[in-house]
Amino acid sequence: MIDSSKHIVLETKNLAIGYPHKKSQIVVTSNINISLEKGKLISVLGKNGIGKSTFLRTISKVQKPLEGSVLINNKNLTNFQDNELATTMSLVLTERLPESQLTVFELIALGRQPYTNWIDKLSDNDIEKINTAIEQTEIEHLTQKRFYELSDGQLQRVLIARALAQDTPIIILDEPTAHLDLHNTIKIFTLLKELVTKTNKTIIMSSHQVNLTIQLADTIVLFKEKNVLADSPKELIKANAFDDLFSSSIINFDKNLEQFIINT
Amino acid sequence: MKNQQNIVKIFIFLSVLLIVFFVLNVSLGSVSIPLDDIIYILLGNTEIKESWQTIILNFRLPKALMAIMVGSGLAISGLLMQTLFRNPLAGPFVLGISSGASLGVALLILGTTIFGGSLLALSFSNWALPIAASLGSFLVLSAVIIAANKVRNTMSILIIGLMFGSLTAAVISVLSYFSEASKIQQFVFWSFGSLSNLSWQELQIFTILYLVGIFSCFSIIKPLNSFLLGENYAKSLGINIKKSRNLILLITSILTGVITAFCGPIAFIGLAIPHIARMLFSTSNHKILLPASAIIGAIVLLICDSIAQLPMSEFTLPINAVTSIFGAPIVIWLLIRKRKIFV
Structure with missing residues (x-):
């Protein structure tokens, strides 16, 4: 070992x-x-x-x-x-996301794609992983917002949540x-x-x-x-x-x- | 979830609209047939006047079915292209399919003047136009896809498609310049688009290809949704970009190709319907957008076709003109109201 x-x-x-x-x-x-x-x-x-x-x-x-x-x-x-x-491994990139009407929850749920079936149906396990990611990044209050409504600091947390939902060791x-101020950077x-x-x-x-x-x-x-x-x-x-x-x-x-x- | 209930409600509402406009479409035409008799005929009752049965079953029913398939097929193709290119102005024809089909038909109709009578014999056959259109779109599309696989940037494919469009338009101008007026008129009539004049046999072939295209869409829901995050994220989610891209292009070309071959280039539907679907459902999720675009496309083309028949008269307007005249202002109004446009 x-x-x-x-x-x-x-x-x-x-x-x-x-x-x-x-x-x-x-x-x-x-x-x-x-x-x-x-x-x-x-x-x-x-x-x-x-x-x-x-x-x-x-x-x-x-x-x-x-x-x-x-x-x-x-x-x-x-x-x-x-x-x-x-x-x-999951990624958090600096590039801007293309414009779309994705909600925060949907965006994070996309992190489950490697595990979902052919029509992208979320299982109970997937939902659990998404919710854990949301808890860990403390963004519960944002989940029903559209991602373009978020501030840079909030968006960064959402993108981290998406990477967490992907459930990868790296x-x-x-x-x-x-793009963050000092306070958000430290957070x-x-x-x-x-x-x-x-x-x-x-x-x-x-x-x-x-x-x-x-x-x-x-x-x-x-x-x-x-x-x-x-x-x-x-x-x-x-x-x-x-x-x-x-x-x-x-x-x-x-x-x-x-x-x-x-x-x- | 409240959101989910809303979505179901809108879908039920749209389905009712679809049925209403389907029946309305079948009941309109130069010969007026009472609505209850039409419904009896559609339900398989054979005791109605035989001439009415022929009109309904051999002319109006195929045309209404075509409207549904063409409308939904073009709307879905448009949605696929807008998502793939992340460009709200993309439509099913950006791949050069309509320009290719136009080139094929132009060569068939206008080319006879230049190349002599060898092609003339062909143009009398019922199948000549769809075959010429298919060959033309297949050739131009292949050229676009071969070029597309040489570039890595998806945006370049869009520009390559547009360039091929310009090229074929130029060839058609030259052909027109050397052609007789009557031939040009024949070509212009084809480019107006038409949902009628299809036999049940042609309808069968059309339906098979259409269903192949529609059912393949299930296999690309995942890549389409992941493309909403951009190609790099899609790749990090395990999506094979090149394979998915080619699959999306293939499905679009089957749907748009067969539609253009049989009905001519029908404008507006493919570009505008996906926007209407996005606004109505305010979502970007393709699991909702694909069926939504399909059903809205079908409804809109049924309405346009009903208008094109100019109820109470014997004239029929070109469907292509109707889709744009009535559709474009609606989209402009929707956009001004909503202000924000999404892909």
């Missing part, structure tokens, strides 16, 4: 990410070798354009790796069937706090943190909230110019990993405060 507290849920081997461009390739980042543990809140940090979103898209099979491989529970991502992947979120962060402890799911998110991430994430995947590191915030601070994150003279990492501060 493998020790469940050290269960590796996601591993990359010599992974190179980027885009095919005509006949050649544009490599965004290469040689990514990290392993991520189950049941953690994992945050992907790095400056703009360094490949955070590309990385998330690659590990969620939206795009192919240029080189190397991604292993989910020791199985190569390319060997996952469509439906198998849909029951393994949830991947691309910048879930991108989403603490919600994700809570979900990890309560449900033992693995949550992987990208974020620009460096200071918050250092306080709340269990593991940080740090995208730097030369390499990609993955470790707990404490260990990364100890190794001075944050010092050259932005390679800029405007801000500096303060080791004692454990956060970035503006140079004055």
